[in-house]
Amino acid sequence: MIRSVVVGCGSYLPERILTNADLAKMVDTTDEWIVDRSGIKQRHIAAEGELTSDLALKASQAALKNAGLTASDVDLIVLATATPDETFPATACRVQHGLGMTRGFAFDVQAVCSGFIYALATADNFIKAGQARTALVIGAETFSRILDWNDRTTCVLFADGAGALVLQAQDGEGTNDDRGILTTHLHSDGRHHDLLYVDGGPSSTQTTGKLRMLGKEVFRHAVVNLADVVKETLQAVNMTADQIDWLVPHQANKRIIDGTARKLGLSTDKVVLTVDHHGNTSAASVPLALAEATADGRIKPGQMVLLEAMGGGFTWGSALVRW
Incomplete structure (x- = not known):
């Protein structure tokens, strides 16, 4: 394949x-x-x-x-x-x-x-x-x-x-030993629009608008949704969390990242963390973290890398990659 x-x-x-x-x-x-x-x-x-x-x-x-x-x-x-x-x-x-x-x-x-x-x-x-x-x-x-x-x-x-x-x-051979993207999983739930959105747009206000967020509610949903999609990903390829070499999460908030890792039983040593010096760069955060961790030699060819993120919409998803 x-x-x-x-x-x-x-x-x-x-x-x-x-x-x-x-x-x-x-x-x-x-x-x-x-x-x-x-x-x-x-x-x-x-x-x-x-x-x-x-x-x-x-x-x-x-x-x-x-x-x-x-x-x-x-x-x-x-x-x-x-x-x-x-x-x-x-x-x-x-x-x-x-x-x-x-x-x-x-x-x-x-x-x-x-x-x-x-x-x-x-x-x-x-x-x-x-x-x-x-x-x-x-x-x-x-x-x-x-x-x-x-x-x-x-x-x-x-x-x-x-x-x-x-x-x-x-x-590839169609097995987990293949290099490349092994599986991806995407989700959304539009019921939670008001928890994270921008209050403008061409069709509504004809302005760009500003970001609005109810942080505590977003945090609560994020930890649950991200842990669930990671479990879904691992089940899809019949793997367990201890087979993951690196978790590269969306860099939204260290508390969310730590909470997700705990729910999965993953050591923080396996988590790529850049939020301290990058902040939340939205769609750029996962590839920025990947670029840093490959450049400094943490992520190596052949390793299993799990990516996950959640954003406004709500949207969330994951990708499992053999590097």
Whole structure:
């Protein structure tokens, strides 16, 4: 059977770093308050005029370089973002143009913080269907543009960045020993819209709007949903949690990550954690964490890597990858 194998990984973070001390000068908060509730110590913020497509393009170029490929090798771009450059066209098309890619097809997916998992599953299915052989999967966000900087419950959490993977079709045996994406699982439940949303849009207010969140309720759902989807994933391939080499979760909140690991009986030594220095970069958080953990040698070829995320909608999902 055809497997979607990860052959390259890249990332980009804006130069500007906003620390908790910086935020304490802007809103009624402290470093201790932020760290205690989220584990975040600093985050990156895009420069004025620096667009989501700019971040995505730099992460994509890094991923292609890591893969030893060029834009001419790519025939599919799937870009996950909740903060596109424009209402339309797709930000993926701007990245396509920036890469100098004139073949194939490119589009965005929108599942907020779960977006990268949705994008990965989408690209995987195109590859398995034989409609693409090399795919660039990107998560990119400029969440700083939709924050209410007077709301200390949200502005301290979210940040900007981009990460990308290159997938290539390779033949596999159809077993868990194959390299590549072994299984993906996606879910959504629209009943919980009011717990995490942006209060604007073209059809409603004709404005971009600002992010609104009921943090305690989101936390409660996140721990349950993420643990459940991880168990569903392991059952699908007849594996147990102790066979996982690395859990790479959406970097929303250290408390959520720790709670999910406890529910699964996973040691924190097996969890890739970047939320302390990246903040919550929404759809970019999982690929940013992957890029960091592959660059520093933690994630090695042949290891079993479990990805999971949950975002507004609610949406949530997982992907199991033999690296």
